[in-house]
Amino acid sequence: MAIQVGISACVLGERVRFDGGHKQNRFVVDELSNYVTFKPVCPEVGIGMTVPRPVIRLLQLPSGEERLVETKRQDIDHTDKMNAFTDKIVGQFDELCGYVVCAKSPTCGMERVKLHIANNNTVPGGTVGVYTKRLMAKMPWLPVEEDGRLNDPVLRENFVFRIFTLNDFYKSVRDNLSAKAFVEFHSRYKLVLMAHSPSAYKSLGQMVANIKDWDLDDFYYEYRQLFMDAVKERASRKNKTNVLMHLQGYFKRSLTKEQKAELAELIDSYRSGNQPILAPMALIKHYLREYPDPYLQIQTFIDPYPEELKLRYGL
Incomplete structure (x- = not known):
């Protein structure tokens, strides 16, 4: 059986981003795909968001807690849905041998994702996307890498x-x-x-x-x-x-x-x-x-x- 690898659907070329676009990675599609079978996931679509959809961001509350909210309507909070979706889908990942995530995404980014505070400034160093953070916590042995870092x-x-x-x-x-x-x-x-x-x-x-x-x-x-x-x-x-x-x-x-x-x-x-x-x-x-x-x-x-x-x- 081919090696199973998870991937952010947009990195594979699926048009699932907030603006209806994608972030296809040529190494992934042209070379690595000859040796692995990709399992594409778009967490945002997975929780029922549309394509296109409102822009979302990570917001740090005064308590330090990070929440996934809509940029223009910060009262619309998707964090709990995203956590529930991640917990459910990770249960289907026993066969995965790796995961390619989308850089800078508030759901899928692996590092330096913008983390906003109430006055619209950002926290130095950023954070990890809410989906990827939970994925890595539940499967700490799994190789995870961002599309951009593959260059x-x-x-x-x-x-x-x-x-x-x-x-x-x-x-x-x-x-x-x-x-x-x-x-x-x-x-x-x-x-x-x-x-x-x-x-x-x-x-x-x-x-x-x-x-x-x-x-x-x-x-x-x-x-x-x-x-x-x-x-x-x-x-x-x-x-x-x-x-x-x-x-x-x-x-x-x-x-x-x-x-x-x-x-x-x-x-x-x-x-x-x-x-x-x-x-x-x-x-x-x-x-x-x-x-x-x-x-x-x-x-x-x-x-x-x-x-x-x-x-x-x-x-």
Whole structure:
């Protein structure tokens, strides 16, 4: 079954915005859609608002509470309806492996959404859209990203990687809950964890080593949250260089002196920012085909998602 991903309907191209328009994202429609099945939701339409419709905004009351109101009729409050709708629909999201939301929207925005106060000024830093805030609170492990932030190659790569990773977790572990399934999944992601979070690499390794002391259901929920938190962290160039050097070590008995020097030079060039990670990875993959290693061949870090997405070109 295709990977299930939620999305703000307007980002998919549906004309459901307040003015009857859309905010279609080309990467989502032209590229990511080849690998996932999108589940479009417009929360505002979901609570019965029309297209077109009155403009809405987030209003901070003197108590600090945030309410979703109409801009011209602030006595018309949609907050309770939106919360009820979110609670109901999130109950249908068990299969989702990611969610793309619409930036700046008072319902769907993920960050820096305008938060107004009574005198019509705004609160510095803004807030989170009421629908997305509730979604993330109820599903804190779920990869969520805004359409605009997908233009950043680092954020795009990390988000898509997490989608594929959570899907792998569900197929490998949730559908076959056992200590063996956890150990095998974790083994495949050791280098990924080393790149994203060396501290989580250690703590999750200890957790898996002691899995016999856990109730499996409790372990599932705890591991899923900690693991997804870890891979959400940006894999720094320094950490990825360490992983590349770790990979290099597996070929020390197989490569000639000249081959070792060539690989070391590429890794150092990547470390210095002169090459994308694709350069040393291509050579490592070449050597892995020539000198197969059972441990390296299962490592997700080497092929984390379809090459056709070209996500590592800018890394």
